[in-house]
Amino acid sequence: MPAFLKRLIFQVGDQASERTYTYTSVSNDGHYISLRPLIRPKDDKEREFPVEWAFAGLNTDIRVTKIDEYTVTQDFNFWIDINRYLKVPNIHQGEVHTTWKRWESECLEETGTVYPFGPDKEGVNFMELWQPLDSNRVEDVVAPIGMDNSKDRSVVLKIDDSKYEGLMIVVGKWAQGLMTKKGESSTDGINMIRSVETSTNSYKTLFSQGSNVDKFPSAFENLSKGTKVDVNGFEWEVIESTY
Amino acid sequence: MPAFLKRLIFQVGDQASERTYTYTSVSNDGHYISLRPLIRPKDDKEREFPVEWAFAGLNTDIRVTKIDEYTVTQDFNFWIDINRYLKVPNIHQGEVHTTWKRWESECLEETGTVYPFGPDKEGVNFMELWQPLDSNRVEDVVAPIGMDNSKDRSVVLKIDDSKYEGLMIVVGKWAQGLMTKKGESSTDGINMIRSVETSTNSYKTLFSQGSNVDKFPSAFENLSKGTKVDVNGFEWEVIESTY
Numbered sequence: 001m002p003a004f005l006k007r008l009i010f011q012v013g014d015q016a017s018e019r020t021y022t023y024t025s026v027s028n029d030g031h032y033i034s035l036r037p038l039i040r041p042k043d044d045k046e047r048e049f050p051v052e053w054a055f056a057g058l059n060t061d062i063r064v065t066k067i068d069e070y071t072v073t074q075d076f077n078f079w080i081d082i083n084r085y086l087k088v089p090n091i092h093q094g095e096v097h098t099t100w101k102r103w104e105s106e107c108l109e110e111t112g113t114v115y116p117f118g119p120d121k122e123g124v125n126f127m128e129l130w131q132p133l134d135s136n137r138v139e140d141v142v143a144p145i146g147m148d149n150s151k152d153r154s155v156v157l158k159i160d161d162s163k164y165e166g167l168m169i170v171v172g173k174w175a176q177g178l179m180t181k182k183g184e185s186s187t188d189g190i191n192m193i194r195s196v197e198t199s200t201n202s203y204k205t206l207f208s209q210g211s212n213v214d215k216f217p218s219a220f221e222n223l224s225k226g227t228k229v230d231v232n233g234f235e236w237e238v239i240e241s242t243y
Numbered sequence: 244m245p246a247f248l249k250r251l252i253f254q255v256g257d258q259a260s261e262r263t264y265t266y267t268s269v270s271n272d273g274h275y276i277s278l279r280p281l282i283r284p285k286d287d288k289e290r291e292f293p294v295e296w297a298f299a300g301l302n303t304d305i306r307v308t309k310i311d312e313y314t315v316t317q318d319f320n321f322w323i324d325i326n327r328y329l330k331v332p333n334i335h336q337g338e339v340h341t342t343w344k345r346w347e348s349e350c351l352e353e354t355g356t357v358y359p360f361g362p363d364k365e366g367v368n369f370m371e372l373w374q375p376l377d378s379n380r381v382e383d384v385v386a387p388i389g390m391d392n393s394k395d396r397s398v399v400l401k402i403d404d405s406k407y408e409g410l411m412i413v414v415g416k417w418a419q420g421l422m423t424k425k426g427e428s429s430t431d432g433i434n435m436i437r438s439v440e441t442s443t444n445s446y447k448t449l450f451s452q453g454s455n456v457d458k459f460p461s462a463f464e465n466l467s468k469g470t471k472v473d474v475n476g477f478e479w480e481v482i483e484s485t486y
Contacts, residue, residue, distance in 0.1 A: 006385075008251050008252075008348070008350065008372065008374070009251075009252070009372065016352065016370075016372075017346055017347075017352075018346050018347065018348035018350060019346070019347045019348070020347075020348075021348075038347075039347040039348060039388065040347050103260055103261050103262070104260075104261065104262045104263075104281075104282040104283050105251070105261035105262070105263075105264075105282060107251065107261060109259065109260075127259075129251065129252065129259075131251070139384055139385070139387075140384065140385035140387075141382055141383065141384050141385075142249075142382070142383035142384075142385070144382075144383075145282065
């Protein structure tokens with residue numbers, strides 16, 4: 001089932017806060033993308049690259065296991081991870097094990113442990129709380145309890161050629177894309193876009209980063225699975241579609 | 244400034260969750276009301292009275308102190324408190340000291356300590372996270388960052404006669420009321436209402452409790468301060484109004 005989630009809290013150890021506009025899109029087939037731009041970059045480093053983190057993965061890069069009616073575990077192995085791309089020191093390597101618990105409010109509490117200093121060193125506990133939004137609205141409208149979002153539009157495009165790898169996921173009216181240039185490891189090689197459909201095939205960009213933002217697809221009507229889409233010389237393939 | 248806040252988290256000690264539809268209304272002059280009905284009552288006791296808690300107070304029942312640009316302390320002495328009314332055992336007595344920190348996301352993190360076993364016994368730490376909503380919308384629409392809500396409608400009515408005490412606060416399109424019968428201490432004496440204005444002077448009730456719900460005011464247009472309003476024999480006074 002498609003999902004469009006807004007993060008409310010990022011807690012590491014005892015310290016809880018939220019400094020980002022983080023939205024995670026999950027497609028009907030389970031592909032996923034999460035873009036985490038900073039709301040108020042506070043120093044030169046943050047202003048230069050105002051992003052806490054971003055990642056994307058295919059449904060083959062995640063293993064979901066039902067624990068009970070309210071709980072699943074999700075084990076991630078991101079396809080694209082900008083921290084790994086940037087070779088940020090002291091980051092978790094490999095699979096991340098998380099537990100997702102659905103509260104009565106239908107917010108999702110994600111907990112897990114990462115091992116930034118290596119798998120045999122001390123771990124760091126984290127918690128993130130996610131608010132399901134109504135993806136068919138152009139604002140942050142909280143999904144009413146019991147809302148059926150199984151019919152929401154879900155379109156996924158992928159690029160993976162000699163130079164670039166990227167994923168773009170459209171859930172309802174919201175599109176998010178992440179694309180990196182192969183063989184580099186600087187912020188110059190990272191491209192991101194978040195946009196929302198204000199009328200048919202007309203999108204308003206809410207956040208973008210990188211010099212190749214114009215290479216992301218920008219129209220998603222009637223795209224069927226298997227279609228190739230050329231965007232200013234970049235060839236994307238539709239790998240999932242509700243059309 | 245008026246505020247209309249939805250609770251996202253209630254954390255006691257290490258245990259975080261959200262089992263309620265809790266909204267807190269704060270009027271322009273600083274009167275306040277918080278109704279906390281349960282989303283999914285889980286046993287007979289909860290089904291009989293499906294409310295976690297509710298309270299209301301005048302601006303004379305709260306002391307707000309600015310600590311820095313992002314932080315205030317709020318010391319509450321509730322006028323009406325249903326736990327106190329019901330003589331629930333082991334509840335905090337007297338003033339509650341809380342600290343409110345505004346995150347970059349503009350959610351408000353409230354922390355404090357209550358002393359259910361007495362002021363000289365061990366305290367219990369709690370945290371609640373609050374999401375500002377756009378009170379002019381009939382759904383849960385997250386207030387965009389930087390939104391100016393200083394012009395939102397703010398109307399407050401009060402009853403305090405020989406038999407009843409109650410407060411009703413309207414912020415934007417949302418009305419919440421709490422009224423208790425004097426000299427009783429059972430759930431029979433408690434009345435609550437939450438409604439939202441779907442068109443001028445037409446309100447949809449989202450939650451109500453008690454046998455005197457029809458004694459709450461139900462129209463708020465052009466009510467000026469000082470006006471007396473008779474509602475099925477109950478006389479309410481407008482103690483604040485933006486009209």
